[in-house]
Every structure is written in C-alpha cells, then in structure tokens.
Amino acid sequence: MKYEITRDYISQGNARPGESLNPVQFIVSHDTANAGASAYANRNYFENVDPTASAHTFIDDKNILEIIPLDEKAWHVRYEVDTDNRRYGADANDAAIAVELAWGGKIDFQEAYDRYVWYHAYLADKFNLDPNEDIVAHSTLDPSRRTDPQNALNRYGISWSEFIQDVSNAYRKYFEKEDMPEPVVKGVSIELPLEIGDEGDFVKEVQQDLIEAGFTLPRYGADGIYGQETQKAVKKFQRTYRLRDDGLVGENTLNKLKEVVGSSKPINDFPLPDGIIQRGDTGPKVKQVQRAIKAVGVSLELIDGIYGPLTEEAVRTFQSRYADLVNDGIYGPNTKEFLEMELEG
Ligand SMILES: [Zn+2]
Structure with missing residues (x-):
C-alpha cells in the first residue's frame, strides 16, 4: 500500500445511520465546500454536528480518513436526482462510496491530490470497479446544485478527464503493477x-x-x-x-x-470554524468567530480567543439581525451560514 488509510469512524446518528451498503457499484467524487478545512476538521464537524449528510472518506495532504465504514451508507447525493439511477440502476446513497477532497488554505494540493487519486484506484481495485466507467462527479449527478469536485480540481488546472486518467494510471501502476508515470499536478504557475x-x-x-x-x-x-x-x-x-x-x-x-458561474466561492479572509462554539470555549476557533463578528460590524473590543460574556453578547447582537436565527449567543452552523453570507456580500 502506497498510503496508509486511517479508520476513525464517527458515532452512529444522522450522519452515520448504520444501514448496510451492499454491493458497492460506483464511486462519487466530491470536494469539501469549506476551503482550508482538513480531513479531521471535517470529521469533527460530522461527529459533533451530526447533520443528515455525510461521506465515507475525507482526504487531505496528510490523511486518508475513513469516517464511515465502507459497508455502511453515507448521505451524499440527493435521492431526488435520477442520473445515478439511469447510469447505475441505483441511488448513490445506496450503492456508492463517497470520497471528499479537502483543499485550500494550508493544504498542500499536490499531496492531497496524490492521495485522492490513489484512493480512487484503491477503491476500484477493492470493489472490482472500472476507473473509466464507475467513478462519477457529484456535479454530474446533481448539476443544478453541485459543482464538485471540479470546483477544487479546476483551480489547480486539472479537468475531470485528466483526473480520471490519473486514477486509471494509478490503478494500473499500483494495483496491476504496470510501469506508469506518477500523476503530476501541472500547477497554476506552469499550466x-x-x-x-x-x-x-x-x-x-x-x-x-x-x-x-x-x-x-x-x-x-x-x-x-x-x-x-x-x-x-x-x-x-x-x-x-x-x-x-x-x-x-x-x-x-x-x-x-x-x-x-457559481462554481466556487471566493476564498474567505475570515475562515469560520465548524461545529458549536459557546461560552466557556477558548482557542483559535473562538478568535475566528470574534474576527468575523467584528468584520460584519458588531462591536467587540477584544479578539482574545475567550468566549466570555462580551463575545456571547456580540454573537447575540449579530443573531438578532435575523429572524431565522435563535438569539442564544451560541455559534453553530446556522449562525455560521448567516455570517458567511454577510462576509461574502
Ligand atoms: Zn459533493
């Protein structure tokens, strides 16, 4: 094995319903929508927030991290779309492995991409799939709502077909032991x-x-x-x-x-943490929240990384701008969403 796979499963719940997935018929390739969030940051989000959405595996420059066992279902493509049914005779959630590429921020793209390519080849070998036929982009299955993983790949000069070619080469090299060149990200500066x-x-x-x-x-x-x-x-x-x-x-x-064309968000100057952050919490994530709160015009004197009464009050002030937000002074996914909206607008 060229890379180690880390299996660190989240608890059963919304994100991991524990239903069995059998047999695996195809792979759906995704990228994480939150630029800069590592594989583990994504795992933490799914473990702590437990949304009704998930994927099996998150890959960054350091880890290939399986958070849901490959014989269990993950929720990663809407049941309403029917391209998966037409192409593979099944809904992706019931018959596919979901692989997410983490990118942006401090993530070394070449390292993450190598792992992402290799892991797709590994899955093709493990489940007896054809890399050219049985790997599909989330954007292909749900084109009106999704742009991944091309959103991430295109930023680094890689088209979908080049990606598939790289997987196919990796499959032959690592699993059929043919002499193949390593995939090379041409990189923004060269390409x-x-x-x-x-x-x-x-x-x-x-x-x-x-x-x-x-x-x-x-x-x-x-x-x-x-x-x-x-x-x-x-x-x-x-x-x-x-x-x-x-x-x-x-x-x-x-x-x-x-x-x-709506296929990517500009990378934000105020990255926002995932999960729930509230009074009593301390650390860099609290600072991120404080910076963002200040950036949208709520007064807050200190960016000190301590979620005390002043920060709580500032978050509450921000929440009071929106009828859809509970005025609880607790930072969570909903507050994050509205913060992001304001920061982008
Ligand atoms: Zn996706």
Missing part, C-alpha cells in the same frame, strides 16, 4: 495562463464556463481550442469584471469565472 493556441479538456471547460457566464462563442462553441473567438470572449469577460483585459486565462480570471 496557467491559458492562451491562444492552447487545446484540451481544460480549455473546453473554460469555454463552457464563459458561455454559461453569458459570453457566447457563436462560431465555434466549446470546441476545446483556444482561438481568437475564445480570446475575444475572455477579454470581454475581463473588461466586464474589471480585470486586466489581456485575453489570458490566469488565476484571477479563472477564479472570477468560477465565481460568476
């Missing part, structure tokens, strides 16, 4: 910017995003070739969003494009 003359799946995804953002490509459409028509649309997009209109798709243009 970007895209420019005239570039071709490929990633160009195509950028073109699809441009079209979705309202910058049409009437002659050639999303053909995967970065020609003059694409360049013109990119410049127009850049002017519209006050970026330098050089016609090159670099990191800024790419991030803005993802933001515009």
Whole structure:
C-alpha cells in the first residue's frame, strides 16, 4: 500500500445511520465546500454536528480518513436526482462510496491530490470497479446544485478527464503493477495562463464556463481550442469584471469565472470554524468567530480567543439581525451560514 488509510469512524446518528451498503457499484467524487478545512476538521464537524449528510472518506495532504465504514451508507447525493439511477440502476446513497477532497488554505494540493487519486484506484481495485466507467462527479449527478469536485480540481488546472486518467494510471501502476508515470499536478504557475493556441479538456471547460457566464462563442462553441473567438470572449469577460483585459486565462480570471458561474466561492479572509462554539470555549476557533463578528460590524473590543460574556453578547447582537436565527449567543452552523453570507456580500 502506497498510503496508509486511517479508520476513525464517527458515532452512529444522522450522519452515520448504520444501514448496510451492499454491493458497492460506483464511486462519487466530491470536494469539501469549506476551503482550508482538513480531513479531521471535517470529521469533527460530522461527529459533533451530526447533520443528515455525510461521506465515507475525507482526504487531505496528510490523511486518508475513513469516517464511515465502507459497508455502511453515507448521505451524499440527493435521492431526488435520477442520473445515478439511469447510469447505475441505483441511488448513490445506496450503492456508492463517497470520497471528499479537502483543499485550500494550508493544504498542500499536490499531496492531497496524490492521495485522492490513489484512493480512487484503491477503491476500484477493492470493489472490482472500472476507473473509466464507475467513478462519477457529484456535479454530474446533481448539476443544478453541485459543482464538485471540479470546483477544487479546476483551480489547480486539472479537468475531470485528466483526473480520471490519473486514477486509471494509478490503478494500473499500483494495483496491476504496470510501469506508469506518477500523476503530476501541472500547477497554476506552469499550466496557467491559458492562451491562444492552447487545446484540451481544460480549455473546453473554460469555454463552457464563459458561455454559461453569458459570453457566447457563436462560431465555434466549446470546441476545446483556444482561438481568437475564445480570446475575444475572455477579454470581454475581463473588461466586464474589471480585470486586466489581456485575453489570458490566469488565476484571477479563472477564479472570477468560477465565481460568476457559481462554481466556487471566493476564498474567505475570515475562515469560520465548524461545529458549536459557546461560552466557556477558548482557542483559535473562538478568535475566528470574534474576527468575523467584528468584520460584519458588531462591536467587540477584544479578539482574545475567550468566549466570555462580551463575545456571547456580540454573537447575540449579530443573531438578532435575523429572524431565522435563535438569539442564544451560541455559534453553530446556522449562525455560521448567516455570517458567511454577510462576509461574502
Ligand atoms: Zn459533493
């Protein structure tokens, strides 16, 4: 085994109903929506908050962390969508393993990506699946609501088909012992910017995003070739969003494009902790809450990492802005959601 798998299961509850999953027919690839949160931070969230949503495995640059046994169900794709039924004859929750890529913040993407690729190959081997057929993106199953894992992958210059190719290579290399090259993340600095003359799946995804953002490509459409028509649309997009209109798709243009088509949130200056934080708690997470509360204009004198009466009062003041929030002075997922909304707005 190239990597160790850590099995640290959460308690049974909403997130881990304990129903048996059998047999495994496919894999659904996800990324975690909260940039910068490690695999363990995600585990803590599911253990402590116990939402009716979950995934089997969270992967960052240090851990491949299984939080739900692979023979039990996790809740990761809406039952209402039917692409999973059409493709595999079953709902993802009943027949698939959910794998989440943690990314952003301090997470070393190359390290996390290597583990993510390897783990997909490991699952393909373990459950006798075909990497080219039996791995599906969450966004493919639920396109109106989800953009993962392309949201994370695209930021680092990796298209979905390149990812599948990497898994397929890893499968042959590690599990069929063929001589294959290691997957290499081309990386933003090497692969970007895209420019005239570039071709490929990633160009195509950028073109699809441009079209979705309202910058049409009437002659050639999303053909995967970065020609003059694409360049013109990119410049127009850049002017519209006050970026330098050089016609090159670099990191800024790419991030803005993802933001515009709703496929990513800009990385927040005020990262917010998951879970419940309340009076008596201390530490860096409390500081994050305090900073955010200040950033949205609630007065709070000290960022001291101590959730005392003043912090509680400040949280209560913030909560009183919204009828949907209980005025309890306790920071939890709902307060987080409204805080995030204000910080983004
Ligand atoms: Zn997902």
